[in-house]
Amino acid sequence: MKGLEEIFIENPVIAAIRNDEDLENVCESKAKIVFVLYGNILNLKSICNKLKENRKFVFVHIDMMEGIRGDFLGIQFIKKEASPFGIITTKPSNIKYAKQLGLCSIQRIFIIDSFSLKSGIKNVKEQMPDAIEVMPGIASKIIASIEDKVNIPVIAGGLISTKKDVVECLSMGAMAVSTSNLELWNL
Template sequence: MAGSIVSLLYNSPVIPAVRTPDDFKFALTQTTAPSIILLFGDINMLPDLLAQAKQYHKRLVLHLDLFEGVGKDKAGIQFLARLGVSAVITTKAQLAKIAREQGMIVVQRLFIMDSEAVRTGIHLLSNFKPDALEILPASVPGRVVQKLIRETGLPILAGGLIEGTEDVAEALQKGICAVSTNKRELWKLRF
């Protein structure tokens, strides 16, 4: 499954994460990324954003925690699925489980602040297997990344605190598959 998720979500070490309509348009037209993480928007904009993504053969990965106007419950997730949302990212395990039931690609986001957050995250993932795990910040120590890989068996993405090429390279060296960032200058990066 990991191989198929890789090709659906990213084809380079950086996944564009967009915070504005201008960034969204740039990611659509100026990158070869197969997916774009949507960090803005509301239910009124979604049909148009999905149509634009389809026109450019891109998959939207909707960040459920930041998206406005849809209930953070089963009915809301079902509504998103009917609209054509095929991938989500969230910190909320209950939403991730519902999205999986709806056939969506699910990225579980974990904030790694201390050892307890790592233990809690591993426990959470023992009860539910998303398609990938995104950890924040990307500067998490390599030993923690390796532990998450061993314990979960999931592809690890990372985001947060990515400022330049060296941050991307460091993340990849730790075993992270790809990073998400809103820095346009990194969206076309190749290694």
């Protein structure tokens, strides 16, 4: 199995899907990495199976799943039933649980001011996820600052709407970008 960094380098645009229409579109797209930002205890397995059948690397955003708690058992359920490549979460405890279960983990951090930047870096250093997603992704100056301090892959996400946004984020040090804009999934 390829390492996460290699997967990001080969596939720098990540499809972020929010509904069944996005699911259909991403299966027809060139995007190889998919962030699942919707679903529930009843349909998550079928969503992940469809993506895996279409040879996608699947990451489930645990905080957005209905009927599944963001705790050890919830993540264990996701691993057993949906078998994604990894999870995404804003919660440091979920990073710890994912690591214990052998799942790849991406910590999503929101940078709104200098305090959130400092606490985000502290949380990342304490939990050491496999990658972090910095929100909003158009904050390219912040990406370079974070990448220097945490030494793990940085994904830019949020408000990525143009090819220029993608190129700018990648040039500032992001290893990949996640976007719900299906026009960018085929770059």
